[in-house]
Amino acid sequence: MIFIAIILGCIVGALIGVNMPMISYTYSGYLAIAIIAALDTVFGGIASTLKKNFDLKIFVSGFFGNAILAILLTYLGQKLNVDIYLAAIVVFVGRMFNNLGIIRRYYIEKFSEKKKDTKKEEQEQVENSEEEKQN
Amino acid sequence: MKKKQIAITLGIMCLLLTIAISVQIKTMNSASSTVSQTLADNGLRDEVLRMKERYDNAYSDLQEAQKQLEQVRQEATQDDNTAKAQEAELKENNMILGYTDVVGDGVEVILQDAETTNLSLDVSTQLIHYDDLQNVINELKNAGAEAIEINGQRLTSNTAITCEGNVIKVNGERVGSPFTIRAIGPQELLYGSLRRAGSYLDLIRARGNRADITKVDDITIARYAGVSDVKYLKEDK
Incomplete structure (x- = not known):
């Protein structure tokens, strides 16, 4: 359900984005950092749904708050001639890897559990049939 | 119910995100075709x-x-x-100053470098030079032209026609062969005076270049695209 919504959103978004007007080059740097922040929040959201502690308010506020904060920091950095956006990128990308790790672990564990279960069932079936034979 | 809400929110977020990403990609594609390696570049x-x-x-x-x-x-x-x-x-x-688009009858002069180079002659004579343009403009002005443009560059009182190696600059903008000079003024007079025997167009033609003049009605000459600042002029009281 969640993944269908994500994929649908991505496809519709790409279609709309292709037909959107271009933004001016000056602001593309800010948009880029906002994209990284938003991407981080989305991965965080997926990871927390898997961990079953997803909070809608935290998610939405994080999505917009992080993006806006990142833009403001980048702007401040440009005014101060410090590349603050590098710090933002490091934090966001680092968190993204963390969240991706959580998602990966969840699915690998699920997958291996399933395998174990099927193996157990097979063993039980074999044992049962042997018992039947003995009887 | 809660799961549905989560799914919808995530979907909307992804929608926003992909819109932003594709806009960004589009912008970057149009901004730079060649990506330079060094930070300074x-x-x-x-x-x-x-x-x-x-x-x-x-x-x-x-x-x-x-x-x-x-x-x-x-x-x-x-x-x-x-x-x-x-x-x-x-x-x-x-x-008169060239700050508005103007319409009127006039003539169109086309000057073009010789198409085949004759190496036995001086190659320099087979090109249209900046002074050729200046001379033609002079003849046009002398015959009463009121507005003139060269390849879309309106001539104003401050226009310079200069030689810049393989191109000519008018109003600081590059122009090249073929040169289309359009002038609004007394049509018959302009046409006649530039077609007279021994006119400057004849001299250009004699060097092997193309020099045509045609009468054109309702020529539109665009305004001067730049800005003229007055820095040193003061009104004399």
């Missing part, structure tokens, strides 16, 4: 693009401001006869 490229954008913005602002000025002027002079007369004078002056 990137910085310089950023600077150039930003400056260009600023220039474009400033230019559109200027045009907007001029439109507004025109409107304000029209409104201000609506019920005032002396102001109306002044307005008409201003318009005429702007036309």
